[in-house]
Amino acid sequence: MKVSYYPGCDLYTKAKVLNDSIKASFKVADFDLKELTNWYCCGTTFTLARDNKMSLIAPLRILAKAQKENGLLLVPCSICYNTLKRANYIFRNDQETLGIINEHLGENYDGNVEIVHPFEFIRENQDKFKSGIKRSLGEMKLGCYYGCYLLRPKDEIGFDDPEAPTIMEDFIKLMGGIPVNFPLKVECCGSYLIINSLEAALQMVYKILKNARENGAEALITSCPVCHYNLDNFQDKIVKMHPEHKPIPIFYFSQIMAIAYDLPTEVWGLGYNKVSPETLLKEHRIL
Amino acid sequence: MRKLARDLDFINKIQEISQQNIRDCYQCGRCTAGCPFAEFMDEPPNRIIRYIQLGLKDDVLKAQGPWFCAACLVCETRCPRGVDIPRIMEAVRTIHLRAKEQVIDIDRIDKELLKDAHPLVLMSALNKYSY
Numbered sequence: 001m002k003v004s005y006y007p008g009c010d011l012y013t014k015a016k017v018l019n020d021s022i023k024a025s026f027k028v029a030d031f032d033l034k035e036l037t038n039w040y041c042c043g044t045t046f047t048l049a050r051d052n053k054m055s056l057i058a059p060l061r062i063l064a065k066a067q068k069e070n071g072l073l074l075v076p077c078s079i080c081y082n083t084l085k086r087a088n089y090i091f092r093n094d095q096e097t098l099g100i101i102n103e104h105l106g107e108n109y110d111g112n113v114e115i116v117h118p119f120e121f122i123r124e125n126q127d128k129f130k131s132g133i134k135r136s137l138g139e140m141k142l143g144c145y146y147g148c149y150l151l152r153p154k155d156e157i158g159f160d161d162p163e164a165p166t167i168m169e170d171f172i173k174l175m176g177g178i179p180v181n182f183p184l185k186v187e188c189c190g191s192y193l194i195i196n197s198l199e200a201a202l203q204m205v206y207k208i209l210k211n212a213r214e215n216g217a218e219a220l221i222t223s224c225p226v227c228h229y230n231l232d233n234f235q236d237k238i239v240k241m242h243p244e245h246k247p248i249p250i251f252y253f254s255q256i257m258a259i260a261y262d263l264p265t266e267v268w269g270l271g272y273n274k275v276s277p278e279t280l281l282k283e284h285r286i287l
Numbered sequence: 288m289r290k291l292a293r294d295l296d297f298i299n300k301i302q303e304i305s306q307q308n309i310r311d312c313y314q315c316g317r318c319t320a321g322c323p324f325a326e327f328m329d330e331p332p333n334r335i336i337r338y339i340q341l342g343l344k345d346d347v348l349k350a351q352g353p354w355f356c357a358a359c360l361v362c363e364t365r366c367p368r369g370v371d372i373p374r375i376m377e378a379v380r381t382i383h384l385r386a387k388e389q390v391i392d393i394d395r396i397d398k399e400l401l402k403d404a405h406p407l408v409l410m411s412a413l414n415k416y417s418y
Contacts (some may be wrong), residue, residue, distance in 0.1 A: 192415060
């Protein structure tokens, strides 16, 4: 079955491993991800100023293209997902704004495209995703890090309980792994503060990683390229600040799918992980 | 005691940009209690909102607090009055940025960080910090 797919800019650059592993893993479950033709950047972080309509132009162009496909758009990047879903919420509930942007772009978008995240898609098609599993994840304990963009605002995203979500834990269980719950799984990684307020962002990253370790996680999974960057990229700095910190690998959820489906190791893309997961995978006899 | 200069235009401007009714807030402080970056802020979210309620434009505009808001929306989720606080923080930032006051200068970003900076993070930072 073909599914319309919006990778977003990042999945061609820093998060290429997410793109490669999700496409290959969905293929195993018999879903062919068909990239939206000539897609644009979604505009990154959603603009919160309500009188700024410029930021709705890119999302409408993307949604209008998706409308011409089959009305469902799979978006794996948490930021793109959040931005497109929030823009879509405005298009559905504010006819005046929808009219202004449609007229400006010469489009005829009706607000009916469904933005779907892979976790939601997998939840709806559990049997198909389960049938492809070939390899055990052993006793590896995986912390599920949600971050902000998948959960909030709850009325517009409606993804899961914003304070105590379980969809990622259910995903890990489906893949045959052991999920680890930890309280800071819904806290912010610092996002763009890393550029301008490195100290504040790194303190948050340290708190999250420490909390995950204390609750037994040996690695974390995420679907957000920004969370992945902040959590994975600065652990050498964190070790300098907190020498007791033991680096913890950060996987994209789709890397775990590629492992469970026993896809070629190139698809696992372990070279992309700055904190190498190789020792951990060897400990659990996965590598 | 300081005489309060209540700037009604400022209150209206914030409400117009954020589309929030600033008087909905009854100052319970849950936004600040849950804010992961409140400890780095000179003025935390509930005080920024209080200043806006009082129309204290200068106090709001000299505060550094809104620049430490990562728009993580924890406060919005927990507010018992349904106030979308991140939209109010963005309204404060927007007033600065529309007056051509930005807090980020790409030439001053740490070179090592910039060399390997994630494009999404950099774009988001420029979205929030520059005009």
